[in-house]
Amino acid sequence: MEKELLASLEKLAAEIRLDSIEAIRKVGSGHIGGSLSIADLLAVLYGKQMKVDPKNPQWEDRDRLVLSKGHAGPALYAALANVGFFDREMLGTLNEGGTKLPSHPDRTKTPGVDATTGSLGQGTSVAAGIATGLKMQQKDNVVYLIVGDGELNEGQCWEAFQYIAHFKLNNCIVIIDENKKQLDGTTEEILNPFDIEAKMKAFGFNTRKVKGDDLAKIDQAIDECKAVKDEAVCIVLDTIKGQGVKYFEEMEANHSVKFNNDEVQQATDQALADLKKIIEERS
Ligand SMILES: Cc1ncc(C[n+]2csc(CCOP(=O)(O)OP(=O)(O)O)c2C)c(N)n1
Numbered sequence: 133m134e135k136e137l138l139a140s141l142e143k144l145a146a147e148i149r150l151d152s153i154e155a156i157r158k159v160g161s162g163h164i165g166g167s168l169s170i171a172d173l174l175a176v177l178y179g180k181q182m183k184v185d186p187k188n189p190q191w192e193d194r195d196r197l198v199l200s201k202g203h204a205g206p207a208l209y210a211a212l213a214n215v216g217f218f219d220r221e222m223l224g225t226l227n228e229g230g231t232k233l234p235s236h237p238d239r240t241k242t243p244g245v246d247a248t249t250g251s252l253g254q255g256t257s258v259a260a261g262i263a264t265g266l267k268m269q270q271k272d273n274v275v276y277l278i279v280g281d282g283e284l285n286e287g288q289c290w291e292a293f294q295y296i297a298h299f300k301l302n303n304c305i306v307i308i309d310e311n312k313k314q315l316d317g318t319t320e321e322i323l324n325p326f327d328i329e330a331k332m333k334a335f336g337f338n339t340r341k342v343k344g345d346d347l348a349k350i351d352q353a354i355d356e357c358k359a360v361k362d363e364a365v366c367i368v369l370d371t372i373k374g375q376g377v378k379y380f381e382e383m384e385a386n387h388s389v390k391f392n393n394d395e396v397q398q399a400t401d402q403a404l405a406d407l408k409k410i411i412e413e414r415s
């Protein structure tokens with residue numbers, strides 16, 4: 133990947149982290165861990181891979197994104213704002229009464245949101261349906277489906293995966309955020325998904341696993357998926373819950389973080405300062 137492009141994606145990933153954390157902190161608590169673990173992925177998608185027009189969010193020929201792990205809405209909103217779908221100032225209205233940015237995405241409220249999600253599992257079927265529709269219309273747009281590893285507890289995921297594989301929906305790139313944690317513990321202790329890559333292969337997916345903080349590798353994996361014909365495709369992202377901010381990575385209960393004491397406030401101030409530095413250096 134060219135140096136300049138890499139720097140611009142690193143900048144966008146830092147902006148997504150900064151804006152997600154600031155918005156959630158303003159609410160007082162929220163899904164920090166799962167928002168940060170997909171910041172790099174979202175930077176590659178909205179910063180390079182996705183065919184979208186921020187000035188025309190309903191453009192018929194756009195690629196779609198289904199954030200099935202809808203609790204990471206703040207990261208999606210940060211990505212959308214930073215590429216121009218709406219004003220960054222709107223991020224400060226997260227979860228307020230009457231907001232266009234509810235904690236979980238709502239396609240009727242937010243410019244750029246393609247699917248209403250939050251009830252885990254359901255986004256997988258929504259993405260399968262959109263991909264089927266695009267195939268029927270002979271459109272070559274891509275649907276990006278982001279699924280959590282804890283979300284795999286939902287049987288609906290496996291039903292949708294079986295469908296996507298059977299109908300060879302290579303226009304639906306399934307991306308599983310393997311951050312090894314879910315709401316109240318590690319996936320291994322709550323309900324072990326075992327080897328996700330092997331499972332997706334067994335379900336008929338052309339599957340690859342990449343480090344979820346390596347922007348160039350994520351980009352390459354998406355290019356590889358786009359080149360696959362007649363097979364369903366999957367990327368397992370090897371991530372850390374809280375990725376990119378050491379304090380949140382090391383926090384044990386980092387699913388929903390409460391900003392209610394001096395320690396977390398001071399560590400967050402430091403994290404925001406560090407992220408601002410990354411953004412400045414790459415501007
Ligand atoms: C059907 C359903 N059951 C329970 C929840 C509550 N819930 C929200 S997030 C979450 C854990 C999800 O874990 P994972 O998919 O690993 O998310 P991440 O680690 O990426 O935050 C749960 C159980 C929900 N949103 N939907």
Ligand SMILES: [Mg+2]
Nearest residue numbers: 281282313314
């Ligand atoms: Mg998880």
